[in-house]
Amino acid sequence: MNRYPLWKYLLLLVVLGLGITYALPNIYAPDPAVQVSGYSADLKVDERALKQIEKALTDANIAYKSAVLEESGSALVRLTALDDQLKAQKAIEDRFGVLKRKNEGDKYIVALNSAQTTPQWLRDLGASPMNLGLDLAGGVHFVLEVDTPKAVTDRLLDSEDVVKKAIREARIFDVKVSIEKGVLTVQAPTEEAQLQLSNILRDELPRMQRKSSTENGQFMIRAKLAEDAIHEIEDHAVSQNLTTLRNRVNELGVAEPLVQRLGRNRIIVELPGVQDTARAKKVIGKTANLEFRLEAKPDAGFAQREKFSHRQEDMQAMTGGSYLERRPIITGESVTNATRGFDPETSQPQVNISLDADGGAAMHRATRSNVGRRLGVLFIEYRPSTRKVKEADGTIRTVVDTIPMKNIISLATVQSALGREFRTTGLSEAEAGELALLLRAGALAAPMVFVEERTIGPSLGKENIELGVKSIKLGMILVVIIMLLYYRVFGIAANIALAFNVALIAAIMSPFATLTLPGLAGIVLTVGMAVDANVLIFSRIKEELKAGMPPQSAISAGFDRAFTTILDANITTLIVALILFGIGSGPIKGFAVTLSIGILTSMFTAIVVTRAVVNLIYGGRQVKKLSI
Amino acid sequence: MSDLKVVNFMGYARIAAIASVIFIVVSIGALAVKGLSLGLDFTGGTSIELEYAQAPNLEKVRSELVGAGYPSAVVVAYGADTDIMVRIQGDAANLAEEISAVLNNGQHDVTIKQSSFIGPQIGEELRDDGGLGMLFALAVVMVYVALRFQFKFSVGAVAALVHDVIVVLGVFAILGLDFDLTVLAAILAVIGYSLNDTIVVYDRVRENFRIVRDMDVPGIINYSLTQTLGRTLMTSGTTIVVLLALFFVGGEMIHNFATALLIGVCVGTYSSIYVASAILLWMKVTHEDLMPPKVEVEGEEFDDLEGIEGQERPPF
Numbered sequence: 022m023n024r025y026p027l028w029k030y031l032l033l034l035v036v037l038g039l040g041i042t043y044a045l046p047n048i049y050a051p052d053p054a055v056q057v058s059g060y061s062a063d064l065k066v067d068e069r070a071l072k073q074i075e076k077a078l079t080d081a082n083i084a085y086k087s088a089v090l091e092e093s094g095s096a097l098v099r100l101t102a103l104d105d106q107l108k109a110q111k112a113i114e115d116r117f118g119v120l121k122r123k124n125e126g127d128k129y130i131v132a133l134n135s136a137q138t139t140p141q142w143l144r145d146l147g148a149s150p151m152n153l154g155l156d157l158a159g160g161v162h163f164v165l166e167v168d169t170p171k172a173v174t175d176r177l178l179d180s181e182d183v184v185k186k187a188i189r190e191a192r193i194f195d196v197k198v199s200i201e202k203g204v205l206t207v208q209a210p211t212e213e214a215q216l217q218l219s220n221i222l223r224d225e226l227p228r229m230q231r232k233s234s235t236e237n238g239q240f241m242i243r244a245k246l247a248e249d250a251i252h253e254i255e256d257h258a259v260s261q262n263l264t265t266l267r268n269r270v271n272e273l274g275v276a277e278p279l280v281q282r283l284g285r286n287r288i289i290v291e292l293p294g295v296q297d298t299a300r301a302k303k304v305i306g307k308t309a310n311l312e313f314r315l316e317a318k319p320d321a322g323f324a325q326r327e328k329f330s331h332r333q334e335d336m337q338a339m340t341g342g343s344y345l346e347r348r349p350i351i352t353g354e355s356v357t358n359a360t361r362g363f364d365p366e367t368s369q370p371q372v373n374i375s376l377d378a379d380g381g382a383a384m385h386r387a388t389r390s391n392v393g394r395r396l397g398v399l400f401i402e403y404r405p406s407t408r409k410v411k412e413a414d415g416t417i418r419t420v421v422d423t424i425p426m427k428n429i430i431s432l433a434t435v436q437s438a439l440g441r442e443f444r445t446t447g448l449s450e451a452e453a454g455e456l457a458l459l460l461r462a463g464a465l466a467a468p469m470v471f472v473e474e475r476t477i478g479p480s481l482g483k484e485n486i487e488l489g490v491k492s493i494k495l496g497m498i499l500v501v502i503i504m505l506l507y508y509r510v511f512g513i514a515a516n517i518a519l520a521f522n523v524a525l526i527a528a529i530m531s532p533f534a535t536l537t538l539p540g541l542a543g544i545v546l547t548v549g550m551a552v553d554a555n556v557l558i559f560s561r562i563k564e565e566l567k568a569g570m571p572p573q574s575a576i577s578a579g580f581d582r583a584f585t586t587i588l589d590a591n592i593t594t595l596i597v598a599l600i601l602f603g604i605g606s607g608p609i610k611g612f613a614v615t616l617s618i619g620i621l622t623s624m625f626t627a628i629v630v631t632r633a634v635v636n637l638i639y640g641g642r643q644v645k646k647l648s649i
Numbered sequence: 650m651s652d653l654k655v656v657n658f659m660g661y662a663r664i665a666a667i668a669s670v671i672f673i674v675v676s677i678g679a680l681a682v683k684g685l686s687l688g689l690d691f692t693g694g695t696s697i698e699l700e701y702a703q704a705p706n707l708e709k710v711r712s713e714l715v716g717a718g719y720p721s722a723v724v725v726a727y728g729a730d731t732d733i734m735v736r737i738q739g740d741a742a743n744l745a746e747e748i749s750a751v752l753n754n755g756q757h758d759v760t761i762k763q764s765s766f767i768g769p770q771i772g773e774e775l776r777d778d779g780g781l782g783m784l785f786a787l788a789v790v791m792v793y794v795a796l797r798f799q800f801k802f803s804v805g806a807v808a809a810l811v812h813d814v815i816v817v818l819g820v821f822a823i824l825g826l827d828f829d830l831t832v833l834a835a836i837l838a839v840i841g842y843s844l845n846d847t848i849v850v851y852d853r854v855r856e857n858f859r860i861v862r863d864m865d866v867p868g869i870i871n872y873s874l875t876q877t878l879g880r881t882l883m884t885s886g887t888t889i890v891v892l893l894a895l896f897f898v899g900g901e902m903i904h905n906f907a908t909a910l911l912i913g914v915c916v917g918t919y920s921s922i923y924v925a926s927a928i929l930l931w932m933k934v935t936h937e938d939l940m941p942p943k944v945e946v947e948g949e950e951f952d953d954l955e956g957i958e959g960q961e962r963p964p965f
Contacts, residue, residue, distance in 0.1 A: 156902070164768075164771065166768075166770075470768075471766070471768075472767075472768035472770060472771050473765075473766065473767050473768055473771050474745070474764075474765065474766040475763070475764070475765040475766070476745065476761060476763055476764045476765070477762075477763045478700075478760065478761055478762045478763055480700075480760075480762065481698075481762045481763050484900065485900060485902060488898055488899055488900035489899065489900070491898050492891075492894045492895045492898045492899040495894040495898060496890065496891030496894035496895065497891075499887075499890045499891065499894065500887045500890060500891060503886065503887055503890065504887075507883065538902055538903060539831055539834055539903065539906065542831075542895060542899065542903050542906055542907070545891050545892075545894065545895050545899075546838065546888070546891065546892070546895075546910070548891055549887050549888035549889075549890065549891035549892065550842065550845070550884070550887075550888055552883075552884070552887050553845070553880075553884040553887075553888075556880050556883045556884050556887075557849065557880055560877075560879050560880045560883070563879075564876065585852065586848070586849055586852040586853075589797060589848045589852055590844075590845040590848045590849055590852075591845075592793070593790060593793060593794070593841070593844045593845065593848055594841040594842070594844065594845050596786070596789050596790065596793060597786050597790070597837055597838075597840050597841035597844065598841060600782055600785055600786045600789065600837070601782070601786075601834060601837045601838075603782070604778045604779065604781070604782035604785075609830055609831075609833070609834045612831075612834050612838075613834075616838065616841075
């Protein structure tokens with residue numbers, strides 16, 4: 022009696038082995054590190070730059086474990102001491118500052134990072150340590166709110182322009198067009214004009230709902246955006262802002278940034294390891310960076326033309342840069358959308374570009390008399406440029422300027438007069454995707470405001486981890502002692518299950534969940550509550566023994582009868598944890614996740630693992646007395 | 650059954666009921682008069698935790714801030730004596746940097762340990778979501794218990810949870826502790842914990858209603874409570890032990906979280922006995938309420954079960 026078949030033990034061993042393997046990376050403390058990466062994706066850190074990095078560190082007397090180039094094109098320097106991190110960052114930045122030419126933006130971003138020290142064989146198995154939340158790693162957390170009503174109003178104003186233009190072209194007079202509270206009202210002089218206008222509205226603004234009426238002898242048409250059209254505008258505004266933010270955040274060179282949509286109109290930005298909030302906010306909040314300019318005529322004077330390099334390296338190598346007119350036709354603020362698509366006839370990739378009404382009009386004016394010339398698109402990145410300034414009193418001060426870096430991303434021949442919607446062809450599929458992304462990256466679809474901001478210093482993060490781990494250890498030791506004293510041999514079984522439980526929680530959390538401070542508290546709480554299932558089982562066994570049942574049957578009955586109770590109790594707790602997950606944000610979600618995982622693993626370990634250990638000790642033999 | 654040392658829990662039900670009513674009235678009174686001291690998460694505003702090289706003089710810091718044009722700034726000691734916390738209402742996102750610039754403008758060596766800015770609208774939303782989440786949790790629990798047990802049981806369980814939540818909130822109001830998001834999480838965890846406790850007791854009550862025939866209702870409840878008392882004390886004990894570990898070494902940021910859970914676990918243990926079970930008695934739960942839909946009775950006899958000496962648990 023009370024014996025598990027061999028396969029059950031083997032299965033348990035496998036689960037235990039997997040649990041320990043995947044929990045293992047968490048015991049290797051990460052190295053403090055600095056990561057050096059290029060400002061744009063095509064700017065890679067090369068051997069020469071790496072030599073400079075090493076030299077900078079040696080000159081500054083900073084010990085480092087290794088400095089290697091990574092596949093992503095960045096360099097990773099592992100340091101020996103955490104205190105050296107800031108010093109190393111400064112030394113490397115200064116070195117590159119000395120090397121660069123005048124009026125050139127900083128080429129490289131030097132970011133603080135931590136490098137995992139998990140052995141290669143574990144990494145080959147896909148095991149990695151848990152991601153630390155901001156409260157444990159230090160860094161900044163922003164929540165931005167997208168002003169979606171503004172995007173909707175903009176679209177409405179746009180529609181008004183379109184309608185006015187169509188009315189002028191149709192030569193209908195005495196028409197009043199106005200917008201009030203999201204409703205576009207058109208007032209016509211005659212019934213005939215009303216019908217005509219209604220048709221114009223139908224053709225020009227297919228997404229709007231129209232209603233004609235006669236009020237006090239006035240012929241009115243009221244039009245408003247359909248609910249799903251509003252949703253679409255809002256969605257588009259938020260997702261475009263999201264893309265823009267991602268691009269901007271990349272400029273900060275943060276190791277693992279998070280840019281994520283939150284609810285209907287908010288965006289979360291988390292930047293672990295960033296300390297300079299002011300700079301982060303500046304980069305995130307910066308504005309438009311696209312310009313459309315015609316290619317300069319060959320005979321244009323110096324005052325009218327300006328030379329720019331191409332962003333694509335092959336184009337740059339071929340042409341050595343191109344001359345554009347000095348005056349931009351429109352800037353990125355006019356671009357409302359840009360998507361990659363395919364020509365319906367030739368199936369060639371193309372980029373569809375949409376402009377707002379003003380932009381469309383300006384584009385039309387500029388291109389109608391210039392068919393056959395080429396139109397260039399300039400992409401402008403703002404890069405910080407560090408320089409040293411000598412003050413009057415002799416002290417040297419570091420000044421960071423932001424200088425615009427302008428590159429041509431597209432130069433295409435104008436085939437016909439362009440308007441609000443036009444397309445660019447002659448690109449490869451990948452180029453079309455990249456161009457659409459860059460065009461969208463230019464401007465924000467709607468303004469954003471910071472509604473939440475949290476900064477956690479690195480020392481506090483470290484302190485939080487230390488305290489959290491300390492309380493887990495202390496809590497666990499106390500629980501283990503209590504269980505041993507109270508349940509003796511069965512206590513040993515429960516304690517083995519408890520250790521197994523913590524390993525399983527760590528193993529399950531490592532690949533996907535982020536550990537936060539409340540998450541740590543959740544693990545501590547789980548340790549306290551996990552023994553509950555064992556306590557239920559053991560008290561049941563004790564009862565059965567007192568009721569006169571023989572030891573082996575008492576073990577069996579105890580486990581069986583306690584099961585429904587354990588199930589009921591844990592399911593209700595799980596319900597609460599899931600609700601917590603649903604309503605909570607950030608840290609609270611972390612707590613809910615650990616609590617839920619803890620409930621599930623503790624049910625498994627308390628029932629199956631404890632039973633296995635008890636069976637190993639008592640199973641299949643004559644037992645007179647249980648040590649419980 | 651005669652030689653069972655069943656603790657007469659329900660004999661004290663009346664006293665406990667009076668005590669519970671007093672707790673609740675005092676708690677609601679405190680909430681109404683003093684109110685919860687809502688943390689930054691719910692009110693919106695800016696808070697900055699700063700670390701000085703040497704322990705600062707709070708009065709001086711205050712006057713520096715007032716001098717710099719922040720008359721509404723609240724300065725309090727926080728954690729170690731070199732740490733201070735500055736709180737300011739208002740919705741400007743740059744306050745944290747401005748404040749640290751002001752305080753750094755002297756011979757002090759001040760570093761920002763953490764800073765938070767919460768827009769007033771977010772605070773309001775979190776408040777609403779938190780309240781809604783709590784009500785939703787209670788509703789779902791009520792349905793689940795009604796399905797798994799019976800309607801009278803779900804009333805008892807939910808009453809116990811409401812009791813626990815109100816008392817924890819009341820203690821926070823009375824002590825003037827900061828009520829922030831982590832405390833809200835703790836309260837939801839208390840709901841989970843207390844429910845766990847109540848379900849274990851109910852499970853036993855249900856079982857005994859089905860197999861014990863020669864006892865009246867208070868007798869069965871007492872008998873069930875006595876049987877589960879050992880487990881209740883043991884689990885509360887281990888949970889309280891780890892919570893104490895969190896409370897004492899977990900650090901400033903989860904101090905209030907641990908406090909709320911500690912209060913909650915104690916109150917939750919009490920309420921599973923004297924609120925959840927007592928309500929069963931008052932709602933006149935009968936054998937018929939629990940006639941099993943499926944028969945799983947094995948007719949066990951619990952002859953000489955030795956009750957654990959019942960000691961009355963103080964409510965706090």
